[in-house]
Amino acid sequence: MMIEINLDKKERTIDTKIAIIGGGPGGYVAAIKAAKLGAKVVLIEKDRLGGVCLNKGCIPTKALSRSSEVLSLVKRAAEFGIEVGSFIPQYKNAVERKNKIVDRLVGGIEFLLKSNNVEVIKGEAQFVDKNTLKVLNNIEDITIKTQYIIIATGSKPAKLPIEGFENEDVLNSDDILSLNELPKKMLIIGGGIIGMEFAFILRQFGAEITVVEMMSEILPNVDVEVRKVIKRSATKQGIKIYTSSKVERIVKEESGGLIVIVDVKGSEKSIYADKVFVSIGRILNTDIKGLENLNIEFDRKAIKVDEHMRTNIDNIYAIGDVTGKMMLAHVASSQGIVASMNIMGYEAKIDYSKIPAVIFTHPEIGYIGITEEEAKQKYNLKVGKFPFTANGKALTYGETEGFVKIITDGDSDNILGVWIVGPNASDLISTLSLAMQKGLKVNEIEDIIYAHPTTAEAMMEAVLDVSGKSIHKL
Numbered sequence: 001m002m003i004e005i006n007l008d009k010k011e012r013t014i015d016t017k018i019a020i021i022g023g024g025p026g027g028y029v030a031a032i033k034a035a036k037l038g039a040k041v042v043l044i045e046k047d048r049l050g051g052v053c054l055n056k057g058c059i060p061t062k063a064l065s066r067s068s069e070v071l072s073l074v075k076r077a078a079e080f081g082i083e084v085g086s087f088i089p090q091y092k093n094a095v096e097r098k099n100k101i102v103d104r105l106v107g108g109i110e111f112l113l114k115s116n117n118v119e120v121i122k123g124e125a126q127f128v129d130k131n132t133l134k135v136l137n138n139i140e141d142i143t144i145k146t147q148y149i150i151i152a153t154g155s156k157p158a159k160l161p162i163e164g165f166e167n168e169d170v171l172n173s174d175d176i177l178s179l180n181e182l183p184k185k186m187l188i189i190g191g192g193i194i195g196m197e198f199a200f201i202l203r204q205f206g207a208e209i210t211v212v213e214m215m216s217e218i219l220p221n222v223d224v225e226v227r228k229v230i231k232r233s234a235t236k237q238g239i240k241i242y243t244s245s246k247v248e249r250i251v252k253e254e255s256g257g258l259i260v261i262v263d264v265k266g267s268e269k270s271i272y273a274d275k276v277f278v279s280i281g282r283i284l285n286t287d288i289k290g291l292e293n294l295n296i297e298f299d300r301k302a303i304k305v306d307e308h309m310r311t312n313i314d315n316i317y318a319i320g321d322v323t324g325k326m327m328l329a330h331v332a333s334s335q336g337i338v339a340s341m342n343i344m345g346y347e348a349k350i351d352y353s354k355i356p357a358v359i360f361t362h363p364e365i366g367y368i369g370i371t372e373e374e375a376k377q378k379y380n381l382k383v384g385k386f387p388f389t390a391n392g393k394a395l396t397y398g399e400t401e402g403f404v405k406i407i408t409d410g411d412s413d414n415i416l417g418v419w420i421v422g423p424n425a426s427d428l429i430s431t432l433s434l435a436m437q438k439g440l441k442v443n444e445i446e447d448i449i450y451a452h453p454t455t456a457e458a459m460m461e462a463v464l465d466v467s468g469k470s471i472h473k474l
Contacts, residue, residue: 010140014119016042018343019133019146021125021288024051025329026320027152028109030336035116037344042144043118044125044135049109051154053329055102060177061197063098065360068204072362079398091182091205098177127290130313134290148315148343151291151303152336155282155321160189164250169258170276179275182207187260187273189247191218193359195279196230199239200362210240210271212247212262219359223371223419229402230361230421237362242269250276284322299324307349309339317343331355356433358426363401366429368436369417375407382410384442384466386473388422392453399423404462406432406442413441424455432459442466 018034020027023045031043048055077084113120121144123137133144157172159165171179173194182205188195191213203209211218211234218234218241219227234241244265251259253272260271284301297304297312302324309317317339320332334350341348359365375381384406388394402422408415418432435445442463450460464470 009138011143012140013143013145014042015145016040016119017146018042018148018150018340019044019125019144020150020152021133022051022152022154022285022320023049023109023120024152024154024320024332025053026154026332026336027051027150028113028336029333030150030152030319030340031118032112032116033337034340034344035118037340037346039340039344041118042121042146043113044121044123044133044144046122046124048106049113049120050102050106051329052156053332054105054109056174056177058329059102059105060098061194061201062360063101064094064177064201065197067094067097068201069362071204076398089205092180094205095177095180125288127288127294130294130316148317150309150336150339150343151288151311151316151318151322152320152332153285153288153322154332155284155327157278158281158283160247160278160280162247162249164252164258165278167250167252167258167276169252169274170250170278172278176277183274184208185257185273186210186275186277187212187258187271188277188279190279190281191215191241191243192279192281193219195277196234197360198277198279199234200237200360203237203239204362208238210273211242212245212260213241213243214246216244218243221371222359222365223367223405223417224373225403225405226365226367226419226421229363230365233362233401282321282327284324286322308342309335310342325352326355326357328355328357351437354433354437356429358429360426363399363422364425366420366425366427367418368429368433369407369415371417371419372405372407375409375416379416380410381416382408382442382466384408384462384464384470386458386461386465386470388455388458390461390472391455391458393455393457394423396453397423404428404458406462406466408442408466413443415440415442420459422455422458428456428459431456 017039019042020031021044023043031041035041071089074087121135123135125133125135128134135142185208186202187210189212191211199209199211242264246263248261248263257274262269303318303322305318305323309319311318319335319339321327338348356368385403387403389400394400405419407417415436420428450456461470
């Protein structure tokens with residue numbers, strides 16, 4: 001056995017104010033913010049800049065989602081007075097488009113970091129002590145002496161402890177984005193956000209989709225009325241859903257493909273699939289070499305931080321998925337800004353109760369705050385609701401599924417939650433997020449004028465409906 005040794009490998013030492021481990025949406029944003037505030041910053045990334053969100057999550061899935069939306073419109077072209085003739089969906093071409101978008105955005109981050117004088121180091125970081133990191137790569141061994149460290153190492157797909165999980169046709173959320181060929185039959189384990197987003201994408205391209213969810217409903221943390229709209233839409237599109245069901249094992253067929261053995265409410269069922277996509281959550285990347293020697297406090301499996309993103313070690317901060325707060329890219333970015341500001345002497349913190357989120361099913365979901373079911377247990381509710389079937393813009397677009405729902409405290413007029421399911425939901429939610437984040441009461445946003453015709457008018461009507469003042473609802 002020959003061992004190759006790089007005799008020309010160089011060693012160097014860097015002195016910096018802030019060293020950041022991880023170049024995802026938390027790490028790179030923290031780096032740019034700190035640099036803009038005057039800090040010398042070093043960013044360490046072992047893979048591609050942008051992290052999971054840009055390379056294997058948010059952006060790639062939304063690119064594929066958009067391709068599936070366009071395909072849906074082509075199929076429905078006759079509704080809009082257009083005859084398109086024959087057409088052929090090319091999943092491989094959609095994947096190539098996705099890759100181009102990702103590459104362009106990664107290049108944009110590289111440019112921004114360089115323009116802000118952030119030094120980016122390729123390699124895997126390890127702790128020497130609380131002020132020293134070691135980075136090893138094929139070119140050089142680097143020692144980083146730093147006043148502050150921000151841990152932003154993200155997460156990875158969780159593994160399913162069942163027989164057959166290691167089969168090459170069993171995919172995680174990283175693998176599925178690398179598929180160039182659409183499987184004829186796909187079984188998705190997990191009816192949560194990622195599982196249902198892919199169910200709609202792949203079904204639109206023609207794959208036969210089966211979703212197996214252990215809980216009693218898909219999208220278990222979503223408002224019940226919203227969930228019903230998505231389940232109805234999925235069923236209408238031919239997506240098979242088994243709830244209160246558990247995959248027991250996966251067996252490789254000799255002739256190709258997989259047999260998935262599923263416990264469906266106590267009865268065993270065998271389902272054939274060409275590929276199985278496992279979408280059951282993520283594991284936090286806290287296994288950084290040397291971290292175990294620093295006595296950092298954990299909250300279960302997450303790194304414990306205070307409201308300023310500081311750990312129990314005063315010069316070490318943590319942001320993003322590793323904090324176990326909310327595993328969303330925009331939360332990681334906000335945490336990165338908060339950490340950098342506090343390091344640089346500014347006071348900053350996050351209110352986790354007023355953070356919006358979006359789900360790219362069809363129709364889309366945008367939400368902030370709590371569900372109506374949660375609110376009923378604590379408050380005297382007043383709820384306003386308006387359907388997209390009565391919205392002019394939605395009708396012109398042929399997208400009338402869903403509604404806007406505003407959940408308020410009837411005693412204080414405080415907005416407790418907003419749920420939008422329907423066209424443009426992912427964009428619409430920002431308007432009412434602003435109202436919640438700024439502490440505006442529902443009666444204080446009744447007189448806002450919305451442009452016509454827009455889907456945003458459904459928000460106006462829902463707000464007015466809280467007090468029974470909706471113009472276009474009986």
